[in-house]
Amino acid sequence: MATIKDVAREANVSVATVSRVFNDSGPVSEETRQRIRDVAARLRYSPHGGARSLITNKTHTIGVLLPDLYGEFFSEVIRGMDQAAQRHGYHLLVSSSHDDKTEIEAALLAMRGRVDGVIAMSPHLDAPSLVANVPATLPVVLLNCPVNGESYDALTIENRRGAYEMVRHLAALGHQSIAIIGGAAGNYDAAERLEGYRAALKRLRIARRDEWEIDGDFTEASGHRAIARVLALDNRPTAVFAANDAMAIGALCALREAGVRVPEDIAVVGFDDIPLAKYMSPPLTSVHVAIADLGARGVETLLHAIESKNGHTPQRQHLPTTLVIRRSCGTPAEGERPPPKSASRRARRPRIT
Amino acid sequence: MATIKDVAREANVSVATVSRVFNDSGPVSEETRQRIRDVAARLRYSPHGGARSLITNKTHTIGVLLPDLYGEFFSEVIRGMDQAAQRHGYHLLVSSSHDDKTEIEAALLAMRGRVDGVIAMSPHLDAPSLVANVPATLPVVLLNCPVNGESYDALTIENRRGAYEMVRHLAALGHQSIAIIGGAAGNYDAAERLEGYRAALKRLRIARRDEWEIDGDFTEASGHRAIARVLALDNRPTAVFAANDAMAIGALCALREAGVRVPEDIAVVGFDDIPLAKYMSPPLTSVHVAIADLGARGVETLLHAIESKNGHTPQRQHLPTTLVIRRSCGTPAEGERPPPKSASRRARRPRIT
DNA sequence: TTGTAGGCGTTATCAG
C-alpha cells in the first residue's frame, strides 16, 4: 500500500504538507494541494487509521461487548448503536456471545488501544471486575448491568416497574392466578422482571405459588416447553406472563397445539414488544421497551463521556417502559391493528436519577 | 495508561525483555519473567493493540459492511460471523445500515489500516467500485452480492433454486394461481427470488400475471399491506409466496384479520426460515437458509484469504437452501412440531462452483 | 539471557 511518504516523494513535497492536505490543518497553496490530491488519487493512497490514531490518541471507534443475545433484541440494540455511532463519525468494534466473565474480561483487554470507550452489556459484569480490567481512563457505559452506586455511566430498563404494571393490568382484568415464565438464570433483566412480578402479587394480595414460577431461558423453545408444565398443573393459572416476547410466542404456539384458546381460556403476555409482537395470533400484549433507543442512548452517553474527559459525572438512566395492550390478554383492543410503521417506537425521554 | 516503557523501567529491564514476555518470543529467565508479570499487573499494563498492529501489520480485526438489514436475518448473520471470528482470535469492526454506494465506499476507506480484510454485503456493491476503493492488497469477501466473473471471493444463497422449488411444491399441491410478495427494490436476493419464481411458473406452465407480483420491502408491515392488495383482486390467487419470512408473517396477520383461513382459503409460504417461523399460526412453510452459517463461512473464507496472502484463488460458494414444509401451505405436516432446538440448522456443505 | 536501536505511518512542533 502507498504511504504518506510515497505521496510526498511523488509530489515533491514533504510528508508534513501531505498530512496538512488530508487534515485541512495549516495552510497549503492551492496549487500544491491539487497536485497532492492528484498524486494521492493515482497512488490510491488513503491514510492509515491505525497509525493516525497512535499519535492523535483517538480511534473513533467504540467497543461493544454483548452477551449471547436472542433474535430481534440483538439486532435492534446493535442497529440503534450503529446509527448513533455513525452520526458522530464513529465505528463499532463488536464482540458478542460472551456468556462468562473471563471471556468478557479478555475481550475487554484486547480492545486496549483500539477503542475510545466501551459500552458493555452483561449480567455478569460487576463494577469490581471492570475496575480491575479496564484502564481507569477508558470511558465505560454499562447497559442493563447490576450497578450499585459505582461510578460508571449506566443505562437500565425499568424492568421492575414494567412487570409490575403488567401484572396490575392482568389483575384489573380479573386474573387471580398468574404464572410467570422466567428468563435465563443469572440474567439481570430476568431477575428484575421476576421481582416486579412478585412485588405486584404481594401488593395486590394475589397468591404466589412456586409452581407458577417456571424457568425459561428467553428462547421460543423454552416458552413452548414451559406451557407443557403449566398445562400439567392441578391448579392451572388463568394468565401467563412470559419474561420476554420470544417465550410468549413459544407459549402461544404450544397453547394452540394443545387446543387451549388465547385469551378465552388463558391470557398470555410478554415483555419487550418486539416488532413481531403485533403480528402474532392473537396480537401479543407486551411491555414496550425502546430497544434501539437503548443502544443509541448508550452510544450518546459514551460519546459524551469521551468528549468531556475532564470531570464527567457518571449518570444513571432508566429507560421507561409502557404497556401495549393487544388481544392476547383478553382486553378488547378496539382499533388495535398493525400500523404500517411502528408509531409506538418514538422515544420518550428517560427519567434520569 | 502504563506503557511498555513504564513496565520496563519499573522492573529494571529493557522494553525488549518486556515485549518478549508478552509475546512468548525469545528466552527470558523465569525470574525476570515473573518480576515483569508482577510489575505489569501492578501497573495494569496491557499492550496497546493499535501500536502493535502498526509494526506487525496485523490487526486481528475484520471489517464488516452491511446494508440496512431486518430483524432476525441481521442478528443471525452477525452471530455467525462473530463466533467464527472469535474462534480464530479475531474481532469484528461493524458498519451497517449502508444503503447507498457512496456511504459504503466511505466506510470502506475509513477501515484502511484498521482491518486485515473486509466482508461486505451489499446489493449495490459492484466489483468496479470495489477495485477503485479498496487497496488491492486487502482481502475482500462478498456476501449476497451480484458478482460477474470478477476476482473476489463470493458467497451467495441459492435464492433462485430455493424459490423455484417452493413454487414447484405449491404447484404439486394443486395451486395454479400463485402470487409473490417481492423484496426491496434493487435488492439482489429479492431479484433472484423473483426470478426463481418466474422461472418455475414458466417451466410448470402456470400463468404469470403482473398483478400477482406485489411489491414489498422485507418488512412485516409491507407483507401486511400486500395482502390488502391481494384481497382486492378479482382473480384472487390461491397461494402467496412472500420473499422473506417477515413479510409472510405480516401476511398471515392480515389474512387472519380479514377472516381468510390459512391454508384452507389461501396458502402462505415464506423464505429464510427464521427461528420464529415454526411458531407461527399456522406454522410457516419456508425455504430454509442457514443464515448464521452464511456469516460464519464468510469469515472463514476471508481468514483463509488473509492467511494465504500469496496466490489465493477466489472462490464462489453457493449455500444451498432446503424446503421446510409446515402447515401454512396446506400440506398435512405429520410430526411437525417445534423441536426443542433447531435440528434443521445443521449446515450442509455448500456446492462450490 | 538481555539490551540497543531502528522503524511501522502518522501528526505536531518548530523553524525556515
Add this chain to the structure above:
DNA sequence: CTGATAACGCCTACAA
C-alpha cells in the same frame, strides 16, 4: 506557505 524532526507504543534484528 513549507520542511525537518520528534514523538506515539510497540516489535525485532543484531549485538553484547
